[in-house]
Ligand code: FES
């Protein structure tokens with residue numbers, strides 16, 4: 001049986017992308033497998049780990065918990081879209097490097113999206129707000145402390161700006 | 164883990180969604196925020212042949228007030244409800260419950276109606292709806308009915324909604340903003356997880372500090388969230404002193420039949436029930452005596 005396909009148009013990192021997708025294709029699989037944006041990671045595929053976090057119309061969501069066809073007409077930002085200019089890390093991304101906010105890096109795209117989502121609404125967050133913002137993201141390496149420190153480093157460097 | 168194949172329809176209106184449900188019935192499923200349904204489909208615990216997407220139906224995201232209740236559209240996102248200052252003042256229980264629900268990524272998609280329709284026995288919003296006895300509006304092709312919160316949840320993951328019905332609105336009773344306090348508390352393995360036991364309470368006190376209205380309940384201790392309207396009625400007229408509250412908590416803890424699992428024994432759940440009911444009633448009482456205390 002050939003599966004019905006649905007045409008979707010999604011703005012991904014500022015570029016309009018089109019695809020023909022079966023309804024069951026998740027947004028993360030579209031991003032990674034069809035559009036080649038492998039920065040977004042898939043950990044659990046059922047909404048537990050947060051590795052697949054992307055921004056949907058500016059807000060962090062789990063891209064394994066929605067189907068690509070549902071994102072038709074939306075704006076998606078992945079970790080690749082956080083860079084400042086082509087190839088240049090954002091202040092937040094650089095702070096993760098400098099602050100040892102990652103070890104294996106598996107959770108990192110999700111952490112960066114969650115942290116960016118926080119900074120977009122709260123440029124000067126408290127420690128509790130930082131911990132709350134990354135509360136839905138699992139990291140098996142760092143013990144979280146360096147991730148919190150890296151976000152704080154970014155906040156200090158941004159000095160009231162969000163990006 | 165990939166979902167089984169299905170067809171997809173985006174409904175533009177409630178009528179369209181209901182017509183599709185009427186046509187496909189049991190084989191079809193509505194999808195709102197999808198934060199429970201998509202994982203269930205990934206694990207193949209759910210295999211609908213047709214998914215009817217109600218996310219973009221504008222009328223399902225509105226909120227308004229009618230007389231003694233606030234009307235919240237089923238597809239209102241949990242995060243936007245959590246941030247809504249007016250709602251926080253009018254129905255403080257919503258923000259109090261949502262403080263425990265999921266994470267930013269799930270609340271940005273998850274909806275109020277979706278959480279109720281999913282009916283996890285330890286989820287926070289079903290408990291809030293039960294305690295306040297919110298009215299749940301179900302629409303199907305040609306008719307609409309309203310079910311009381313206390314009757315809506317029938318078993319774990321099972322509600323009074325028929326397969327051809329769409330949950331469209333939730334009516335939250337307004338208690339007024341004066342001398343009303345509410346509290347929600349729970350114990351879970353990690354914040355954002357479903358609760359081992361959750362408790363919610365709302366009380367109103369008079370000028371003399373005595374209780375004029377009360378409601379409380381427990382989640383995670385039974386097949387469905389439990390409200391205790393009779394025990395709450397007994398608190399009315401009392402000073403809500405420590406012994407009044409403890410008596411209510413002890414009786415409630417004695418009435419439940421909690422299950423056991425890997426995370427908690429029945430005895431531990433019963434203990435939590437007693438402690439948490441005591442706590443939420445005490446906090447709700449204190450908040451009712453300080454104006455603006457609910458909105459923290
Ligand atoms: S892969 Fe999406 S939450 Fe784990």
Ligand code: FES
Pocket residue numbers: 101102103104105106107108138139140141142
């Ligand atoms: S750096 Fe390895 S999982 Fe977070």
